[in-house]
Amino acid sequence: QQQVKQSPQSLIVQKGGISIINCAYENTAFDYFPWYQQFPGKGPALLIAIRPDVSEKKEGRFTISFNKSAKQFSLHIMDSQPGDSATYFCAASMGGGSQGNLIFGKGTKLSVKP
Amino acid sequence: KAGVTQTPRYLIKTRGQQVTLSCSPISGHRSVSWYQQTPGQGLQFLFEYFSETQRNKGNFPGRFSGRQFSNSRSEMNVSTLELGDSALYLCASRPGQGVFYGYTFGSGTRLTVV
Numbered sequence: 001q002q003q004v005k006q007s008p009q010s011l012i013v014q015k016g017g018i019s020i021i022n023c024a025y026e027n028t029a030f031d032y033f034p035w036y037q038q039f040p041g042k043g044p045a046l047l048i049a050i051r052p053d054v055s056e057k058k059e060g061r062f063t064i065s066f067n068k069s070a071k072q073f074s075l076h077i078m079d080s081q082p083g084d085s086a087t088y089f090c091a092a093s094m095g096g097g098s099q100g101n102l103i104f105g106k107g108t109k110l111s112v113k114p
Numbered sequence: 115k116a117g118v119t120q121t122p123r124y125l126i127k128t129r130g131q132q133v134t135l136s137c138s139p140i141s142g143h144r145s146v147s148w149y150q151q152t153p154g155q156g157l158q159f160l161f162e163y164f165s166e167t168q169r170n171k172g173n174f175p176g177r178f179s180g181r182q183f184s185n186s187r188s189e190m191n192v193s194t195l196e197l198g199d200s201a202l203y204l205c206a207s208r209p210g211q212g213v214f215y216g217y218t219f220g221s222g223t224r225l226t227v228v
Contacts, residue, residue: 046217091157101172
């Protein structure tokens, strides 16, 4: 019940296309859902996050869609660029993001082809 | 504003030895967490410290321990190293108060056990 399942494991997208990564969770006590981006040799960097009281959040080319009833959330990267090539992790936690550890998905390796 | 600093960046240790990793959080951040990242298991929570007290602990054996100092700097220690402890160890900090604050991760310490 503590798991966060992420798909796909890898994704290849053409430059300018839309990248979509999906995550599903079981624990309804989760109340904070961030996405992290990790480049080789670096730690994960917070990209965007959402609380379950909203269904969508957009920041630039990055959008989180949240479906509370289905216990699913997804990351959409619009107009994907080669610089977006990285590994993306979804995560979930309790405590509103100020406390509680993050439960991470297994990651999606995104490659954006020029 | 300086980020999360982890030292050393790379370590090679022999099975059976012990190792200490160090983390300096962002100035003003009172919460420090540690995560282990491996290709097989992904990102797994080790423990979190807040104001020098362990607030939360993941499912790791007692060989893994940590502490936090009064200046919020943290160390983690792994005793009796095993080959399976080879991983990227990530430290993350956050303010520790209020809501909806995400982690800021360091670049990690790459530990190789031979």
